[in-house]
Amino acid sequence: MHLPEAEQLIATLAETMRPRVTPDTCLVGIHTGGVWLAERLHALLGLSQPLGSIDVSFYRDDYSAKGLHPQPRGSKIPFDVEAAHIVIVDDVLYTGRTTRAALNELFDYGRPTRVDLAVLIDRGGRELPIAASFCALTLPTPLPAGQNLQLERDDSGALSMRLIHA
Amino acid sequence: MRNPQLNKHGELQHLLTLDGLPRGIITQILDTAAPFTEVAEREVKKLPLLRGKSVFNLFFENSTRTRTTFEIAAKRLSADVINLNVATSSTKKGETLLDTVDNLCAMHADMFVVRHESSGAPHLIAQHLQNTGRDHIHVVNAGDGRHAHPTQGLLDMYTIRHYKKEFHNLTVAIVGDVLHSRVARSQIAALTTLGVPEVRVIGPRTLLPTDVEKMGVRYCATMEEGLKGVDVVMMLRLQNERMNGALLPSPQEFFKVWGLTADKLALAKPDAIVMHPGPMNRGVEIDSAVADGSQAVILPQVTFGIAVRMAVMSMLGSH
Missing domain, CATH: 3.40.50.1370 (Aspartate/ornithine carbamoyltransferase)
Known part of the structure; x- marks a missing residue:
């Protein structure tokens, strides 16, 4: 499969979001790709609220099957969640379980007015009733389950999409 | 012989002593603890990791700080916590330690937090659980005699x-x-x-x-x-x-x-x-x-x- 340019997708995503965000909109990136992406979007959209990050390790529904992530990074929500407009940012939307875990965690900090989901790529294969509010690219046919699509960052900070065959 | 604290995959099965516990496991515990410090600042001070699990606090010796912090920790992980008041328990009526444990297992315990005045009591419980094939039940030593905390x-x-x-x-x-x-x-x-x-x-x-x-x-x-x-x-x-x-x-x-x-x-x-x-x-x-x-x-x-x-x-x- 030909992988799209990540930088181009980021620009597209930012333009899709622009009409629907205000300077007070808060971004929360999901570790790890979502945090890199949220940093870019935060700069491109000129948002004023500090960036949040979520590590969903403590909220995953497969905790008892897969165990705890060996090095959880924790979550940082440096703004008041109560009454905020929040956009959860992730690189790839797949089953929807990570998004559900992030929503659960977010609501333990307070009650936001509105929560949106922004992703670079929707790869299909949803197992929960979850959809992205903003998406730069929806794959025409879902990726097979054995394949893993994710954002990567090199030493210079450049982002790219990578497909891993498990 | 295998370290009785680790399972066959090298993961922590019981926490009985730090003596002989691999450096990697100690570091992993410290690394895992770091993000948990932040939970206290949230509106909802709870994580769902132990939801539906029962943690039994078995304190055969007095403690306020340790028992309370174990209880808070288990509750922040959404576990059900049962504190056994040993002063009024069956031990006073002559029940042995392992009989007490078996009875609590019959009540579907998932974890025991044990403090005992005799060194080795938590180890004895862990060994008993292993001998009887109950690998899903875990023991945490909350202080035993002069041995370990x-x-x-x-x-x-x-x-x-x-x-x-x-x-x-x-x-x-x-x-x-x-x-x-x-x-x-x-x-x-x-x-x-x-x-x-x-x-x-x-x-x-x-x-x-x-x-x-x-x-x-x-x-x-x-x-x-x-x-x-x-x-x-x-x-x-x-x-x-x-x-x-x-x-x-x-x-x-x-x-x-x-x-x-x-x-x-x-x-x-x-x-x-x-x-x-x-x-x-x-x-x-x-x-x-x-x-x-x-x-x-x-x-x-x-x-x-x-x-x-x-x-x-x-x-x-x-x-």
């Missing part, structure tokens, strides 16, 4: 790492009643495993184990010698309740020679931290001015204890 040792390591960042460049002094102290044994095991180059023990010879040097520490006969240039001072409680025989002249005499005062603390590095596992005997092992002073990190130790116990329980509960 691993979560205290771990929270002490967490506290040291929090303030000093690294272990490889530290000099640490442990002061007081090492002989009766399970805390000291756990601290020494953890400090040496984590690569602290110099661990000193200071105290009257009557309150030190005879072969204390074999534990990889340096014995210092005076406070002046032992505290000179240290980064961390770990005070121990004088355990009057465990003493038999004339090991000490009097608490006042002990304070005069071995009590930590501002004068003696001045021998340590200016940024040295002072720790105490509690409960403190003010005016016996530590002067109030030091206990309440700017170098004391005794209350942060208690707070970190919750996150460290959450880390241990979540690692155990994950398999």
Whole structure:
């Protein structure tokens, strides 16, 4: 499969979001790709609220099957969640379980007015009733389950999409 | 023989002692604890990791701090916590320890947090569970006799790492009643495993184990010698309740020679931290001015204890 340019997708995503965000909109990136992406979007959209990050390790529904992530990074929500407009940012939307875990965690900090989901790529294969509010690219046919699509960052900070065959 | 604390995949199965626990596991516990410290600042101070699990606090010996922080830690992980009041329990009616455990297993226990006045009691329970094929039930030692108090040792390591960042460049002094102290044994095991180059023990010879040097520490006969240039001072409680025989002249005499005062603390590095596992005997092992002073990190130790116990329980509960 030909992988799209990540930088181009980021620009597209930012333009899709622009009409629907205000300077007070808060971004929360999901570790790890979502945090890199949220940093870019935060700069491109000129948002004023500090960036949040979520590590969903403590909220995953497969905790008892897969165990705890060996090095959880924790979550940082440096703004008041109560009454905020929040956009959860992730690189790839797949089953929807990570998004559900992030929503659960977010609501333990307070009650936001509105929560949106922004992703670079929707790869299909949803197992929960979850959809992205903003998406730069929806794959025409879902990726097979054995394949893993994710954002990567090199030493210079450049982002790219990578497909891993498990 | 396999380490009884680890399962066949090398994961933590029970936490019984820090003696012989691999460095990687200790570091993993400390790393896991770090993000848990932040949960206390949320509106909902709960994570769903142990939802639906039952944690039994089995305290055959008195404790306030340890039992309470274990209870808070389990509740923050969404477990159901059952505190057994042993003073009114069947033990008084003659039930054996393992019969008590079997009965609690029949009530679908998932984890036991055990404190016992006999060294080895938690180990006995863990072995019994293994012999009867109940690998899904975990045991945490919350202090057994003079043997070990691993979560205290771990929270002490967490506290040291929090303030000093690294272990490889530290000099640490442990002061007081090492002989009766399970805390000291756990601290020494953890400090040496984590690569602290110099661990000193200071105290009257009557309150030190005879072969204390074999534990990889340096014995210092005076406070002046032992505290000179240290980064961390770990005070121990004088355990009057465990003493038999004339090991000490009097608490006042002990304070005069071995009590930590501002004068003696001045021998340590200016940024040295002072720790105490509690409960403190003010005016016996530590002067109030030091206990309440700017170098004391005794209350942060208690707070970190919750996150460290959450880390241990979540690692155990994950398999």
